Structures are given as structure tokens and as C-alpha cells.
Amino acid sequence: MSYQVENSAPAREERLKAGIAFGGTCKELKCCMKQGGCLNGANRSFSQTYGCQFTLSLGILNTIRNAVVIMHGPIGCGFCSTATIGTGKAFKRLRDPQADGTIWLSTNLDESAVIGGGEENLKETILFADKEYRPETILVVSSCVPALIGDDVDSIVENLQSDVAAKLVPVNCEGFKTKVMATAYDAAYNGIMKKLVDLPGEWRKLTETDKEKIDRDYRISRKVNIFNVGSMSRADELELARLLNGIGLEVTFLPCYSEPEDFSLSLEAVLNVSICGTHDDYYLQFLKERFNIPYIIDTIPIGRKNTDRWILKIAEFFHLEEEAKLLIKKENEILNESLNPFRKSLKGKKVFVSGGEVRILSTAEVLQDLSMEVVGFKGHHIDKFVEPIFESLADIDDVSINIATQHPFEQANIVRKLNPDVIVIHTGGNNITAKHGLPILPLFGPTYNYMGYSGVFEIARRLNRVIKNYQFNKNMKKYRVLPFKESWYEKDPYTYIKEG
Secondary structure (H helix, E strand, C coil), X not given: CCCCCCCCCCCHHHHCCCECCEEEEHHHHHHHHHHCHHHHCCEEXXXXXXXXXXXXXXXXXXXXXXEEEEEECCCCCCHHHHHHHHHHHHHHHHHCXXXXXXXXXXXXXXXXXXXXXXXXXXXXXXXXXXXXXXXXXXXXXXXXXXXXXXXXXXXXXXXXXXXXXXXXXXXXXCXXXXXXXXXXXXXXXXXXXXXXXXXXXXXXXCCHHHHHHHHHHHHCCCEEEEECCCCXXXXXXXXXXXXXXXXXXXXXXXXXXXXXXXXXXXXXXXXEEECXXXXXXXXXXXXXXXXXXXXXXXXXXXXXXXXXXXXXXXHHHCCCHHHHHHHHHHHHHHHHHHHHHHHHHHCCCEEEEEECHHHHHHHHHHHHHCCXXXXXXXXXXXXXXXXXXXXXXXXXXXXXXXXXXXXXXXXXXXXXXHCCCEEEECCCCHHHHHHHCCXXXXXXXXXXXXXXXXXXXXXXXXXXXXXXXXXXXXXXXXXXXXXXXXXXXXXXXXXXXXXX
8 A cells, every 4th residue: 555645545356455346154164265266256147136336435434523515516425314314413412412424415417417527516516515614624525427528626625725615525436437336445544545534744844853753652651542433323432432441541432423523633652453354454554544543443342252252352562461460350250141041042043144245244243252153254345354253253164154244135045045133234224124023133233232242232232132023024925025036046146146
């Protein structure tokens, strides 16, 4: 990675050699990962829906406080923002009681703009947003159409900057650029890297000796940046802060629900810690190269083993291993006792888990801890960040795993063949999945606790409840059948996957 920040982030197919198509067992997947290119080159002869990186980029950008988001594209792009207006405002006010809700505008490109260009629409919208709302930052998020018709968004933003009070941040996240929708996180960070991250001007005037002294002062501090994700809740943040405070560390969370200036203030931290490598590696490598801030990307703190490992990795950096081990021992004793009643009722239940690669495998560790049997996985994509999480799981070599972004036709076939007792699935996939007539637990939720030790207890408690009563899903299966013919269920679910 270079100190020179490009106009847009590279696609993950290129940067991480990520894979989007696989069907087999976990053992076969791990074997393919060791071989390198076979996963990266795999594809499908037929596909049914993909995720859009424009939408996922908005998942981060819409949370930033004191900012206006301009969606540069047709009015339909970013319509999903309407679904997060209420939660966005509520969660911003958990950090700042005076915060406004999500403010977003669209340049509303129509047929005329596609022919003549959308640059004038964008200029007018930027000037209106600055005059009407007076935000600290205006985030200009470009969808597919501006890229296809050749709008030079970065130049427009550069030329208009002197005419507005707000800091203008261009974010290029055209959806057609990649089939790995997690590239969206890199696209959002790319905009932040270009315009919102810098040391104060006084720093650049210091001598190298002065900089070394300040650097030493930071190194003996206990300031840690934890990089949160849109799929975690405020309760998750409080749980992780509680654990790291318990070994004497000072914690700040970003990027979600941050103020624009927080990105520069975060440079005072001694260590950056990722919740999930799928979200953060592009940005954390940039901070390491540009500002010499070390980082940890290892596992995600979901499940006891993963939480233990996550805390210990951070503690080792500060030479606080003994304090961490005492904390972990006490937390595990309390949690283990509290899980016993749930283990009795959940023991032997078969589970199918679907969602982001890191999240599904870490959640599987919780399910095994509850004496449940994981019979299948479905991940959105696959890359190197799953490797440490595989280590926390027992006896999964023969477990089925499907790598597919959406593709409900494959999921329906797999679920029919595996016949699980319960499905744990990414929020948003519950609608069609409910037609299987099985109990469903969302893989994450903005108001629930999933992370840390208290998160394990909450997952157990909620799983126990949904398995006892899922009459609604039974009725869904009875009256709203899945739209696939019986002949499809007789086929191999991976019929349309082409090997790399």
C-alpha cells in the first residue's frame, strides 16, 4: 500500500484475492485457501442477486455526526437510507444528546443527466446543502451512473471547496466495480483518508527530535482506538469498553457515529484494534504507514474463545498479560455457570449460519459452546481474515460451507438438504429464509448485545426463546412458499459454480 491515496479504493478481488463462489466442506475450503488463486478465480454461470457496495458504504457514512450525505446518482440509489433514519438519530444521540439525525440529499440524476452529465446537479446540491444545513462535513457519495457517464466528482469537489464552509469529502463507491461488496468499507475509508485524517499543522513544523519525544509519550499512554462496525450495537461497545477498562486501557470507538474531527484526534492513540478485519485492514494499514500507529487485526470478540484471544492480543501489546488472564478467568467462571441452563435445552440442536465470513464462524463458536451442532455455513465472501477464527472451532472439517453473496436459490437447496433445527442469518436475509418455516435468530442487531462475554449469554437467551416459539415462521411456510421448483432441490446446490 502506498502513502499516495488514490481517488478510489481497489476492488478486493484484486487487493485481497477474495473469493465469491465456493461450495463444499470446511476442510476443502481451507485447502483451497492454501492454494491461493483457486478461490479468487471461481465464479458462477448463473447468479441471483449481489450486494451493492454503494449501499454498504452508506452504512458507515450515514452514521457520521454533523455531516450531510449527498448521494450522487438516480433517486433510487441509497433508498435504503430511509430505513435507518430512526435508528441513526437514536444511536447518534447515545453519543451526543444534541446530535441531528441522518441528513441525506440526492442529485436525482434522470435520463437528461445521463446524456448531458450530472455535474451541474452535483454543484447545485453541494451549495444547497452547505447553505441549508451548515454541516461540518459534506460527504459526496457517487453511485454507478456518475462513473459510467464520466462525471469528474473529485475535481468538482476540489473546485467548490473554497465556496463552501463545510469540508467536502468525495467517496467513489460505484457498485459495478466489484462483486465483493465488502469493498464498500474500503471505499468509505478512502474518502476519509483523503480529506478527514491529518495531524495538526503545528506537527509539521516540529523537528524530528520533537516528534520522537511526542511519539514516546504516546507509546507509554493507554489510549486504544477500537474500530466498530455497523453491525454492532452500543451495548456491544459498552461491553468491550468494560473489558478493556478492566485492564487499565482508555478506549475510543470509530468510525461509526464519530464526529469528522474524531478521525484526526484518533491519531493520538497508541494502538488501533480492529473488531473485524473484513472492515478495517485497508484503513489500518494506511494509518500504520502514514502515521506509524501499530494495529491488531486478529479475531472478532464473539464467543468465549474469540473474546479471550482478542483481549490477550491487546494486553500483550501493553505487557498486561497477567491482568488480562485474571479478568478472563473471572469472566469465564461467571459466564460458564450462567450458560448451563441453556445448554440443557439447546443441546444437539442443528444450526445453519449465514452472513459475513468472520461473523458466522465466530458465532459458530458460541453455538458449539451451547452444545449445539453446526451443520452448515454460508458466507458472503472469503479471504485471509477467517483463518484465526477457524482455530476456535472444533470438528468442522466435514461441515458444509457455501460462499455466496445473497443467492437465495443456493441457500434454499442447502437448507432443504441439511434440515437444520434453527437458522442464524444476516439481518436482511430473514424475509425469504422465514419461508423455510424454521426458527430464526438474526446474526446481529443494532439494539442487541452479541460481543464479549455478556454477548454470549444474550445469544443463548435469545436462541432459547426463538426455538420455543416460531409459529409465525410455520405460518409463513404454509401460506408463502419458496419460489423454486422441486426439480431444483434434486440438483447439487453448487451446480452453477465454476471453479477457478
